[in-house]
Amino acid sequence: MRITTRLALLALALLSYLPAARADEGMWLPLLLKQLNEADMQSKGLKLTAEQIYSVNQGSLKDAVVQFGGGCTGEIISDQGLLLTNHHCGYSQIQQHSSVEKDYLTNGYWAMNQDQELPNPGLTATFIVRMEDVTSQVLAGVPTQGIAEADREKMVQANIARVAQAAVQGTHYESFIRPFYNGNEYYMFVTEVFEDIRLVGAPPSSIGKFGGDTDNWAWPRHTGDFSIFRIYAGPDNKPAAYSKDNKPFKPRHHLPISLNGIKPGDFTLVFGFPGRTNEYLTSWGVDEVYSLSNPAKIKVRDAKLRLLDQDMKASDKVRIQYAAKYASIANYWKKWIGETRGLKKLDAVNRKKEQDAKFIQWAQKGTEAQKAAYGPLLPELEKNYRAVRDYTLARDYVTEAALGIELLAHANSLLPLVDMVEKKAPAADLATAVGKAKKGILGFFRNYSVSTDQKVAAALLPLYADGTPTALLPAYVKNLQKQYTGKTGWTTYVNSLYSKSKLTTEASTQAVLDEVGKGNVQTLADDPAMQLIRAIVTNYRATILPNYTTYTDNITLLQRTYVAGLRQMQTDRKFYPDANSTLRVAYGQVATYEPADGVKYDYYTTLDGIMEKADPTNPDFEVPARLAELYKTKDYGPYAVNGTVPVAFIATNHTTGGNSGSPVINGNGELIGTNFDRNWEGTMSDIMFDPDRVRNITLDVRYMLFVVDKYAGAGHLVKEMTLVGGPNGTATPEASKEVKKMKVKRKEKEKA
Numbered sequence: 071m072r073i074t075t076r077l078a079l080l081a082l083a084l085l086s087y088l089p090a091a092r093a094d095e096g097m098w099l100p101l102l103l104k105q106l107n108e109a110d111m112q113s114k115g116l117k118l119t120a121e122q123i124y125s126v127n128q129g130s131l132k133d134a135v136v137q138f139g140g141g142c143t144g145e146i147i148s149d150q151g152l153l154l155t156n157h158h159c160g161y162s163q164i165q166q167h168s169s170v171e172k173d174y175l176t177n178g179y180w181a182m183n184q185d186q187e188l189p190n191p192g193l194t195a196t197f198i199v200r201m202e203d204v205t206s207q208v209l210a211g212v213p214t215q216g217i218a219e220a221d222r223e224k225m226v227q228a229n230i231a232r233v234a235q236a237a238v239q240g241t242h243y244e245s246f247i248r249p250f251y252n253g254n255e256y257y258m259f260v261t262e263v264f265e266d267i268r269l270v271g272a273p274p275s276s277i278g279k280f281g282g283d284t285d286n287w288a289w290p291r292h293t294g295d296f297s298i299f300r301i302y303a304g305p306d307n308k309p310a311a312y313s314k315d316n317k318p319f320k321p322r323h324h325l326p327i328s329l330n331g332i333k334p335g336d337f338t339l340v341f342g343f344p345g346r347t348n349e350y351l352t353s354w355g356v357d358e359v360y361s362l363s364n365p366a367k368i369k370v371r372d373a374k375l376r377l378l379d380q381d382m383k384a385s386d387k388v389r390i391q392y393a394a395k396y397a398s399i400a401n402y403w404k405k406w407i408g409e410t411r412g413l414k415k416l417d418a419v420n421r422k423k424e425q426d427a428k429f430i431q432w433a434q435k436g437t438e439a440q441k442a443a444y445g446p447l448l449p450e451l452e453k454n455y456r457a458v459r460d461y462t463l464a465r466d467y468v469t470e471a472a473l474g475i476e477l478l479a480h481a482n483s484l485l486p487l488v489d490m491v492e493k494k495a496p497a498a499d500l501a502t503a504v505g506k507a508k509k510g511i512l513g514f515f516r517n518y519s520v521s522t523d524q525k526v527a528a529a530l531l532p533l534y535a536d537g538t539p540t541a542l543l544p545a546y547v548k549n550l551q552k553q554y555t556g557k558t559g560w561t562t563y564v565n566s567l568y569s570k571s572k573l574t575t576e577a578s579t580q581a582v583l584d585e586v587g588k589g590n591v592q593t594l595a596d597d598p599a600m601q602l603i604r605a606i607v608t609n610y611r612a613t614i615l616p617n618y619t620t621y622t623d624n625i626t627l628l629q630r631t632y633v634a635g636l637r638q639m640q641t642d643r644k645f646y647p648d649a650n651s652t653l654r655v656a657y658g659q660v661a662t663y664e665p666a667d668g669v670k671y672d673y674y675t676t677l678d679g680i681m682e683k684a685d686p687t688n689p690d691f692e693v694p695a696r697l698a699e700l701y702k703t704k705d706y707g708p709y710a711v712n713g714t715v716p717v718a719f720i721a722t723n724h725t726t727g728g729n730s731g732s733p734v735i736n737g738n739g740e741l742i743g744t745n746f747d748r749n750w751e752g753t754m755s756d757i758m759f760d761p762d763r764v765r766n767i768t769l770d771v772r773y774m775l776f777v778v779d780k781y782a783g784a785g786h787l788v789k790e791m792t793l794v795g796g797p798n799g800t801a802t803p804e805a806s807k808e809v810k811k812m813k814v815k816r817k818e819k820e821k822a
């Protein structure tokens with residue numbers, strides 16, 4: 071007993087001496103896997119080499135991963151360009167093909183042959199052809215000291231434009247360069263962008279969005295969050311604009327799909343395009359998010375969501391109009407709440423304070439040069455964070471509260487017209503702009519309930535006026551405060567605003583725009599909604615934004631030096647760059663977790679859990695009749711284990727927004743699932759990771775196959791895929807060529 075305690079203490083002591091990057095944290099650059107991660111990944115169960123994950127010269131896993139549209143990830147799952155992503159990633163495409171008669175959101179859609187696959191103008195799938203460290207070219211000629219951040223940025227951007235263009239000259243590839251490690255390094259990405267991407271299949275929302283907003287960011291989860299597309303290419307297999315003659319794209323690699331399932335401790339790899347993280351903030355940076363920004367934004371959205379919810383419950387029309395808006399407002403509202411709680415639980419600000427203190431000590435101990443470069447750094451950072459606080463808050467209130475009022479956002483979208491007339495823009499330009507605006511407002515009014523918005527305004531305007539530091543409120547708003555006093559002051563003002571404004575209905579807005587078309591902008595400019603938002607926006611541009619930009623530019627610059635210092639200070643720590651919507655590898659293992667004292671969550675969910683959650687009176691938990699039927703007859707094919715179908719599982723991979731749709735891959739390089747969310751208790755991982763509590767949520771690939779094959783009867787799609795393993799080796803026998811190829815390559819490598 072005593073010896074074990076001592077050993078445990080010793081182990082603990084050792085642990086606390088380990089460098090700060092802990093197990094499973096990190097979104098790694100594919101290019102650096104060999105150097106930084108290969109050995110670690112292999113010790114954790116990876117059977118492949120780094121070269122098999124990312125290679126420029128031969129087919130590798132990266133050739134089966136695409137950025138899907140602007141903000142999601144997708145993976146290639148057949149040799150005919152079949153692409154798997156989330157339902158919530160394909161949502162707007164599915165919606166665009168839907169109508170009352172053919173409601174694909176409600177009923178799902180399945181192309182039974184390639185002729186039925188539906189084109190999606192504007193949708194792209196982007197492969198990474200290669201990536202390259204271009205730091206020295208980008209920083210060539212840029213002074214390291216004595217240059218303003220904005221000037222440095224100009225020089226950097228000029229270099230970037232030149233280098234990126236030269237790299238793809240004379241090819242059909244595209245390229246971009248982004249800063250990494252807070253601007254200490256630059257990497258170039260050469261891409262191949264496909265633009266004929268067709269919708270192949272989507273389950274009904276009662277599967278693809280099962281659990282809705284109730285279960286969003288939550289574990290245990292039962293959402294069949296997937297949709298299937300196909301990439302089409304020209305006759306030369308290269309990107310081509312949509313043509314009915316295009317052919318299914320032949321990829322360099324497609325992911326084999328494993329039916330073997332997962333168990334705790336199994337190696338998992340997530341390959342995708344994480345959007346944005348801030349892992350290297352100082353205590354002041356974390357505190358800004360934790361005690362300033364998040365609370366303000368949460369407070370405003372709390373109020374707005376409460377009012378939307380009331381009206382959506384009272385009217386079917388409003389419910390439909392506001393469903394998508396509500397979901398998007400609620401998504402980050404819920405995330406920020408989870409993030410704030412997670413930061414509190416981790417005592418993040420104090421932990422960062424300890425790290426800041428160590429940094430200051432380290433800087434003081436060093437050479438004269440080290441002292442000069444890093445000594446004054448943190449006090450400077452602190453000064454700038456203090457100075458920017460009011461501007462950050464004012465900015466949050468403008469974007470969340472003022473522009474959170476739809477009438478004001480709508481008026482703001484028409485503000486450029488006023489400017490154009492006042493600046494005497496050419497008549498033709500004005501006519502074009504008015505024409506565009508007139509089209510634009512059609513979409514706005516289709517989903518607008520003026521009575522709902524008026525209630526929102528009455529709640530959000532006082533939050534805006536009280537929350538914004540007084541010195542940063544426009545005079546116009548201060549006058550309103552003087553004019554409309556007392557408890558009902560704002561309500562009185564809002565009533566008059568909504569009764570007088572002509573921008574509250576489609577017809578009266580069109581009439582106002584017709585006037586503008588004739589060069590008469592007075593009605594628009596004098597509209598009380600326009601006057602209010604114009605005062606707010608003008609003040610924002612004149613006072614808030616310039617200061618905000620000055621201080622955040624300073625912070626950017628100091629933060630770059632800080633990260634450079636941190637990398638010198640912690641020589642044995644492996645650093646990964648913050649997410650910036652570029653291709654990354656995260657790896658970890660399947661694991662349970664304890665969300666709260668006395669509670670333990672298992673690592674997987676099943677179809678049984680869907681039936682337990684089923685509730686025909688709650689639209690988030692409706693179960694389609696056909697699924698209930700399959701459950702009754704237990705018609706599961708080869709996709710079941712222990713008499714039920716696995717639905718989702720969790721693992722310790724470090725992921726963020728943008729990783730939606732990312733392939734989750736096992737140690738053999740086979741697809742085991744598709745990433746679609748994070749657990750609520752782990753949402754602070756964008757700022758501070760905690761291996762005990764952070765879990766990515768993955769759709770089990772067997773549930774996807776079950777829905778495609780058994781629920782939708784689209785077995786022809788499953789036949790296209792390469793299945794491996796499964797109960798009694800039921801997977802397609804011709805399968806696994808890809809896997810064998812990989813094993814052979816690895817053996818050859820080992821021999822060499």
Ligand code: ARG
Nearest residue numbers: 158282283286287397401747
């Ligand atoms: N939380 C996930 C992500 O950040 C899923 C959002 C879509 N799902 C939903 N129920 N709103 O984007």
Ligand code: GLU
Nearest residue numbers: 726727728729730747748
């Ligand atoms: N659902 C998120 C997305 O759309 C992923 C969740 C996360 O932030 O980890 O990318």
